[in-house]
Each structure stands twice: as structure tokens, then as C-alpha cells.
Amino acid sequence: MTEKVIIAGLELPNQDMDYAMQELAALVEANNMEAAETVIQKLDRPNAATYFGSGKVVELHELGESINVHTLVVNAELSPSQIRNLEKESKLDVIDRTGLILEIFANRAKSREAKLQVEIAKLNYQMPRLRTSSSQRLDQQSAGDAGGGYTNRGAGETKLEMNRRTIQQRINNLNHELKEMTTSSAVQRQKRDQTGLPSVALVGYTNAGKSTTMNGLVRLYGESDEKQVFEKNMLFATLDTSVRKLTFPDQKQLLLSDTVGFVSNLPHQLIKAFRSTLAEAAQADLLVQVVDVSDPHFREMIQTTNETLQEVGVTKAPMIVAFNKADVADVEFPTLEGNEEITYSAKDKKSLILLTNMIKQKVFTGYREATFLIPFDQGQIVDYLNQHTNVLKTDYKETGTEIVTELSSDDYQRFHKYLVEPVED
Ligand SMILES: Nc1nc2c(ncn2[C@@H]2O[C@H](COP(=O)(O)OP(=O)(O)OP(=O)(O)O)[C@@H](O)[C@H]2O)c(=O)[nH]1
Ligand SMILES: [Mg+2]
Structure with missing residues (x-):
């Protein structure tokens, strides 16, 4: 079943709010959730503590109660403390736009490379958001990702510090692995370039x-x-x-x-x-x-x-x-x-x-038409020209095969010595 959520955004000066919220709803859908309600607040600037103004936060809480929705998706990247405060006061689980996109990417990633990239991004996002109290959404997720090494059960600052170190270590390892992978894909790319x-x-x-x-x-x-x-x-x-x-x-x-x-x-x-x-x-x-x-x-x-x-x-x-x-x-x-x-x-x-x-x-710039006379004992060149160039005409002469073809300047240079009436560059 798709989870119903409330989506909310601040209408700051000079913003096309309809478009922004439509896109947020599409992102929510891409994460297998459904936007049940859209809430917009007009403000000159975000509230430092809770992002939305206090009246709006109460309204969000009441709305959640009345339609039985437990998650609020916010159309911005919030600071860790804003998420914390907003969750506390609205009694809703809060996902910000960044967290949402990260979740979508995490669900979609298939190749090892994409998975590594997404996990590094997620850990970097989670690091400043780790906390000692409460079992919030992100803590639960990260615990799953990293093998349960850092669930927070209120063990205090040292545990938190340790968790941060564990994550940093994991980020380093993943980066290392990714780098090796990228090097090998760079090698592949080079092969293709050749x-x-x-x-x-x-x-x-x-x-x-x-x-x-x-x-x-x-x-x-x-x-x-x-x-x-x-x-x-x-x-x-x-x-x-x-x-x-x-x-x-x-x-x-x-x-x-x-x-x-x-x-x-x-x-x-x-x-x-x-x-x-x-x-x-x-x-x-x-x-x-x-x-x-x-x-x-x-x-x-x-x-x-x-x-x-x-x-x-x-x-x-x-x-x-x-x-x-x-x-x-x-x-x-x-x-x-x-x-x-x-x-x-x-x-x-x-x-x-x-x-x-x-x-x-x-x-395909630098392609040109040219005529080659290929000796009969160079059959492999005839094969190459037939397979890789645009052969327009083939004639069998006494001394070899005459081929009129359109080809790249690289190939032209390569078979230069078989040219009939070589053209000066
Ligand atoms: N009517 C119409 N639909 C199209 C056309 N081209 C693509 N679509 C539809 O648009 C949707 C998205 O197409 P994709 O090719 O997956 O788009 P994409 O750019 O690869 O998207 P991402 O991989 O998400 O970045 C699909 O439902 C397509 O069938 C088109 O020329 N006409
Ligand atoms: Mg695509």
C-alpha cells in the first residue's frame, strides 16, 4: 500500500509555488507515496527553528491527526535542528526534499556503481543528522545500511561520536571502492576511445x-x-x-x-x-x-x-x-x-x-570520398573497407581491387599508400 503523506512548502518571494509543489508531488509518487494534502505558507523567510511559522506547525499537526497521516514532506533542504524541532512540534515524521530524493535514488539504484554513489550521498546527508535520542526514520534506515553499527539508544555523546567515526570510516571505504571502480570504467572508456x-x-x-x-x-x-x-x-x-x-x-x-x-x-x-x-x-x-x-x-x-x-x-x-x-x-x-x-x-x-x-x-566531420587500389594479397584491407567504410563502388582490375569509398580522415591516412590519384591535403 502506498503511504499517504502531507506535502508542504514555503512560498518565499519570487517563487512559482504551483510548479514547485507539483514537482514535489511527482517526487513523492516516485518514492511510492501519495500526496494526500498540500500545505503552503507565505513567508518572507523561513523560521530558523521550525522552518514553518508556529501557527502553521500547529495546523500541520492537526491536519495529520484529522486525516490520519504520519509523514510530512517538506519542499526544501532543512537543517538537522529544523527537522528535529518540526518533528517534535508537529508530531509528524519529517522528510525534507533532499532526504526524499536520496530515498528515491536508493530504491532505484541497480548497478554496484550507482549503489555506492547513492550510499555515499546518503551517509554524507545523515552524518550531521545523527542524534542520541529517539528512533527517527533516518536513524533506522542508516542502521540498516551500515549493518546496525550505530543505532542510537540514548547512550550519550560518546556513542554518538563513535557513530560519526564509524560512518566517516564507511564513507572513506566506499569512496575508495568507488574510485577503483571508476578507474576501471575510465580504462573501459579509453578502450572505447581507441x-x-x-x-x-x-x-x-x-x-x-x-x-x-x-x-x-x-x-x-x-x-x-x-x-x-x-x-x-x-x-x-x-x-x-x-x-x-x-x-x-x-x-x-x-x-x-x-x-x-x-x-x-x-x-x-x-x-x-x-x-x-x-x-x-x-x-x-x-x-x-x-x-x-x-x-x-x-x-x-x-x-x-x-x-x-x-x-x-x-x-x-x-x-x-x-x-x-x-x-x-x-x-x-x-x-x-x-x-x-x-x-x-x-x-x-x-x-x-x-x-x-x-x-x-x-x-562525422572530416569524412571524404577516395579511390583505393588494393593488391589482391591484401584481402584483409578490402574486408576492413567493406565493413567499416561507406563503399560506393568496387571494380576488379588487373593489379588489385579498386574501391571507391567514403571514410574518416583516420582511415584515409591509414590506407594512404593505396590511394589512386592521391589528393594533396
Ligand atoms: N507522448 C510521448 N511520450 C513520450 C515521448 N518520449 C517519451 N515519452 C514518455 O515519457 C516518459 C518518460 O520517458 P523516459 O524515456 O523514461 O524519460 P527519461 O528522460 O529517460 O527519464 P529519466 O530516466 O527518469 O531521467 C515515458 O512514459 C515515455 O513513454 C514522446 O515523444 N511522446
Ligand atoms: Mg531514462
């Missing part, structure tokens, strides 16, 4: 349609045994980066990766933890920012995505902005705006082909 294939990363706000776009492209150009990635109408469906190889009819190939989605105010602990995974995106030759153009707030989402990319250090890669879900946005599609923007639907084949052409134009 294949010389360009890489393209799908990035963007959560639920924009990155995975659907990836699956559509893989269906068209992927290897036949390539698995589909998980796509679903919920926030943070994807936590692990997946990479797929695409091969186009002209034999050109590239590596496409699907990445974790972003959300406004993504907890800094998570950004830090996911930095290494997202570094994958930083290595890409091209970013495709997928945007849900059917969402009235798509402009804010683009802004958040750009800011988050900056935060994780992805600043230099060229980017295409791909306005997705045009089929439900009442706009014409597929259409191009210059060679930097496309309006499309990830569920429409014509759209995907247009997007592909756009991507290809950006990443």
Missing part, C-alpha cells in the same frame, strides 16, 4: 524522454541483440549510464549513452556522488539535451539542466537541443531550427531519422 568511434550522450531533465529516444535509435540502428533500456513515466527511471553502439546504413558508427536525469535543486551530495558517472557525458563529442516540450515549464528545465551540467563540470561539449514529445505538445514535427535545434517525438520514426541526420552531421 576504437575511434565518436560518442554522443543524451542528457536532460528527468522524464524528458532520454531513454525512449535511446531505445528508438537502438531499434533503428542498434545491433540486433542489443537490449532496450528502461523507460517509464516516473521521475528518475534511469540511474545508470548505458552505452549502445549504433551502425548506420553507410557503415558509420557511434556510441550513444543514456544518463541519469536532473531535477531542480538536486541535492549537492548526489551531484558530488554522481560526478564520476556524469564525467562520461563530459567525454562525449556531442551532447543531445532532450527536453519535454509538452511541459509548460520546459524552459526552467533547460536552465536547470544547463546549471547542473556546469556543476558536474560538463562545460565544453557541443550541444543539440532536442524538443521531445511534440506529438502531445500541439506543435508541428519533426522540424529543424538551424542545425542546433530539433522538435520531434521519440516515438516517431521520421523524427528519429531526422535527429540521426543531425547528429551525424555534427560528429
Whole structure:
């Protein structure tokens, strides 16, 4: 059964509260809970002790009693003492926005790498929130995670200190393990780089349609045994980066990766933890920012995505902005705006082909047509050209096989000595 909760936020000056609370409700849903009531308080600044003003706290308590709800989700990151005070006075379990997102990530993480990253983020969040009294939600959870080494039963300050040390030690160990893993994935990345294939990363706000776009492209150009990635109408469906190889009819190939989605105010602990995974995106030759153009707030989402990319250090890669879900946005599609923007639907084949052409134009630069004469005893070169380049014509001459083909400048250099009428660079 999904747990019913109350969601609450402060309307501070200059805030689009409807949007913020809608998004919080979607996050709550992504954590298998349901927002039964929404409470908003207008204030100039948060109350230092309880975040909400005292009248509102009483109201929250009464509301909880009357609808029999025991959990309050707050649309901000609260200080440890604010959570403590608010819990005490509202008699509700309090989850702040950061804690909520961390819980979602913890439930979704599948790969060892994602699990490690989420656990480090969670421990970093919990550390200042450890306390000696009461058995609160977070203490219970952390006890489970770390093998029960630090439940708090009011044993006093020394126990608390010890718990902090245990957690710090665990964070260090996990970081170490993660670093080793990242090193090996960096090695893998290097291996892929050596294949010389360009890489393209799908990035963007959560639920924009990155995975659907990836699956559509893989269906068209992927290897036949390539698995589909998980796509679903919920926030943070994807936590692990997946990479797929695409091969186009002209034999050109590239590596496409699907990445974790972003959300406004993504907890800094998570950004830090996911930095290494997202570094994958930083290595890409091209970013495709997928945007849900059917969402009235798509402009804010683009802004958040750009800011988050900056935060994780992805600043230099060229980017295409791909306005997705045009089929439900009442706009014409597929259409191009210059060679930097496309309006499309990830569920429409014509759209995907247009997007592909756009991507290809950006990443396959330096390709040229050339004619080679390959001696008959160099059959392996003929095989290579047939498999990896866009062969336009083959003729059998007395001295060898003549091949007219379109190929990358690397391959061009490689087979330079077999060129017929070599062209000066
Ligand atoms: N109508 C319509 N729905 C789409 C389109 N593209 C994706 N969707 C739906 O949007 C929802 C989210 O799609 P995903 O591909 O999982 O989104 P994502 O960007 O990978 O999301 P995260 O992994 O959570 O970051 C799914 O229900 C998709 O079926 C589209 O072009 N049109
Ligand atoms: Mg996804």
C-alpha cells in the first residue's frame, strides 16, 4: 500500500509555488507515496527553528491527526535542528526534499556503481543528522545500511561520536571502492576511445524522454541483440549510464549513452556522488539535451539542466537541443531550427531519422570520398573497407581491387599508400 503523506512548502518571494509543489508531488509518487494534502505558507523567510511559522506547525499537526497521516514532506533542504524541532512540534515524521530524493535514488539504484554513489550521498546527508535520542526514520534506515553499527539508544555523546567515526570510516571505504571502480570504467572508456568511434550522450531533465529516444535509435540502428533500456513515466527511471553502439546504413558508427536525469535543486551530495558517472557525458563529442516540450515549464528545465551540467563540470561539449514529445505538445514535427535545434517525438520514426541526420552531421566531420587500389594479397584491407567504410563502388582490375569509398580522415591516412590519384591535403 502506498503511504499517504502531507506535502508542504514555503512560498518565499519570487517563487512559482504551483510548479514547485507539483514537482514535489511527482517526487513523492516516485518514492511510492501519495500526496494526500498540500500545505503552503507565505513567508518572507523561513523560521530558523521550525522552518514553518508556529501557527502553521500547529495546523500541520492537526491536519495529520484529522486525516490520519504520519509523514510530512517538506519542499526544501532543512537543517538537522529544523527537522528535529518540526518533528517534535508537529508530531509528524519529517522528510525534507533532499532526504526524499536520496530515498528515491536508493530504491532505484541497480548497478554496484550507482549503489555506492547513492550510499555515499546518503551517509554524507545523515552524518550531521545523527542524534542520541529517539528512533527517527533516518536513524533506522542508516542502521540498516551500515549493518546496525550505530543505532542510537540514548547512550550519550560518546556513542554518538563513535557513530560519526564509524560512518566517516564507511564513507572513506566506499569512496575508495568507488574510485577503483571508476578507474576501471575510465580504462573501459579509453578502450572505447581507441576504437575511434565518436560518442554522443543524451542528457536532460528527468522524464524528458532520454531513454525512449535511446531505445528508438537502438531499434533503428542498434545491433540486433542489443537490449532496450528502461523507460517509464516516473521521475528518475534511469540511474545508470548505458552505452549502445549504433551502425548506420553507410557503415558509420557511434556510441550513444543514456544518463541519469536532473531535477531542480538536486541535492549537492548526489551531484558530488554522481560526478564520476556524469564525467562520461563530459567525454562525449556531442551532447543531445532532450527536453519535454509538452511541459509548460520546459524552459526552467533547460536552465536547470544547463546549471547542473556546469556543476558536474560538463562545460565544453557541443550541444543539440532536442524538443521531445511534440506529438502531445500541439506543435508541428519533426522540424529543424538551424542545425542546433530539433522538435520531434521519440516515438516517431521520421523524427528519429531526422535527429540521426543531425547528429551525424555534427560528429562525422572530416569524412571524404577516395579511390583505393588494393593488391589482391591484401584481402584483409578490402574486408576492413567493406565493413567499416561507406563503399560506393568496387571494380576488379588487373593489379588489385579498386574501391571507391567514403571514410574518416583516420582511415584515409591509414590506407594512404593505396590511394589512386592521391589528393594533396
Ligand atoms: N507522448 C510521448 N511520450 C513520450 C515521448 N518520449 C517519451 N515519452 C514518455 O515519457 C516518459 C518518460 O520517458 P523516459 O524515456 O523514461 O524519460 P527519461 O528522460 O529517460 O527519464 P529519466 O530516466 O527518469 O531521467 C515515458 O512514459 C515515455 O513513454 C514522446 O515523444 N511522446
Ligand atoms: Mg531514462
